[in-house]
Amino acid sequence: MNFRDILTEKIKNAFVEAGYDDKNAYVSLSGRPDLCQYQCNACLPLAKIYKQKPMDIAAKIADVLSNDDAFESVVACPPGFLNIIVKDEFLTSFINKMAADDQFLFDKIQNPVKTIVDYGGANVAKSLHVGHLRSAIIGESIKRLLRFEGHEVLGDVHLGDWGLQMGIVILGIIEQFGIENLQTDEDRTKNITISVLEKTYPQKSAEAKQNEDVMAECKRITFELQKGEGIYFDIWQKVLAVSVEDLKKNYARLGVEFDLWKGESDTRNVVRGMIDALKEKGFAHEDDGALVIDITNEQDNPPLPPFILEKSDGAILYSTTDLATILQRCEEFDTQRMIYVVDNRQGTHFKQLFRTVAKTGIAGKELDLEFSGFGTMNGKDGKPYKTREGGVMRLEDLINALETEAYKKLEDTIGNDVSDEEKKEIAHQVGVGALKFADLSNHRSKDYNFDVERFCSFEGKTGPYVQYTAVRIASILAKCESLSAKIDLPEGDVQRDLFILLTEYQTAVKGAAFELAPNILVDYIYQLAVALNKYYHEYKVATETDIDKKNSRTNTLKLSFELMKTLLDIVGIEIPKRM
């Protein structure tokens, strides 16, 4: 059980015993650490209900708790706060139990929910750019958070591989090589490479936007492709294979792993049946040449646009495949909850999608569909991020920049006994760690300013700071042997504060999971790193001559390190062997 929950339970009992409602009687960390460790504010609102002075109520509660051996003191403070200090013995006993448990006494969820986190956002034939970074990092972290809580979670990259962009790319390829040079698998393997794809889409897409005829041809090819056979389909298969291989490489570099590499195209065999069923049930009808479902209601202002199943040219689009994907997931995995980690700007689309599911009852059961939107990544000027040359920055280049910077730093600080290979490995861990930490420390839904120079500084509240702290602790632990598992009462304020903070981890994890907001956890990790830096600065461990003190300190660091490692793993940050 969570430490603060234990305290809350005691406080609640006291409220009941004193004859008051315990609804708001929860314990929070003190906002005035100079006065107390924890506080409870419930007496203030109770004053009105019971027509008593808040201080009188607080005094009664304090009195009830005066004999509880968990508390050093519970004091009523004007205008009616309860200021709480716990006994060192009580706190330390909890810390020892935490250290003895390989799950740190985490309360796993009782009813695991079958969940899919949809977070890739990657498009076939387009290289990953900084815009994909947020989805990947945030989504991966949400997946791991929920998994840590005990849910059954799958991550799905959900590739954009069946829409208009495919028509655009295919046309671009045909024009480059000639359709006669794309007939055999051998030809296609020779011509369709990742570097070709990277150039083709931006060029052709720009052209299609300018030229109506080109666009019409792209749309026609898309429509033909969606029949699932023929030369366009053959080309598409190769494009998909080449793309996925490249994407896997890039995601792996970020430490992002998907359980499912599904895409829009995977719905191609069920889309027809779904559309027919929706027509039959009278939900879908024709409008302006397109097949749509009306989903708006009177409360919507402005009215919600209709949900489009088929464009007027007969082709389907992402809304169609997204809907079909929901059905497929229910059927294949019996999914109960789906979380979409997607750019905020797609909010309306998902509102439409969820409304469609609710209105048509197409899933056949209650489904928890959530849009977990994230903000746009902007440059220093607050406008969408561009490279110096004005182009979109590729994710690969960004990671390279950070790794190079980390490598430079290593050359200055680390000894010559470290091999170049190891230096590169560390530079990679530090670079990616910096990137993830920086991204995750901002609130998910807010836009944020992307600044390579700031990311590369590696000082202060950054990933490398946290990694460095962990590395230092590991280095101390390597010099110390723990004789017994015992952790003694705190030797002073710094250690006591650390103990209290250690007990807070569960609140951070649960909060982050509940809000789908990894920044809550990242912030906790940072606080823990700060507390640990203070701790090992103030208390020497390896050089301590008092055996008992040394042992207790070692175990304190051991618990801290293990916890840090576990939490860093949730946010996808690795701890290097040395720094």
Added chain:
RNA sequence: GCGCCUGUAGCUCAGCUGGAUAGAGCAAUUGCCUUCUAAGCAAUGGGCCAGGAGUUCGAAUCUCUUCAGGCGCGCCA
């Protein structure tokens, strides 16, 4: 036009189920490497929480409003 989001230190951001003195990092100034790694530690300065009104014992947090910025409003994703 309608809707959604944002506005907190010079800069980048936390805090937003209302609680005591609004927190970090960067930047600035100052100490600390003969004892476990200075990517560190300790300290100082810096705020009418965009403006106004309201609700409340109590507001950065809730409500209304003004201003500023971003985004979205049917066949792109």
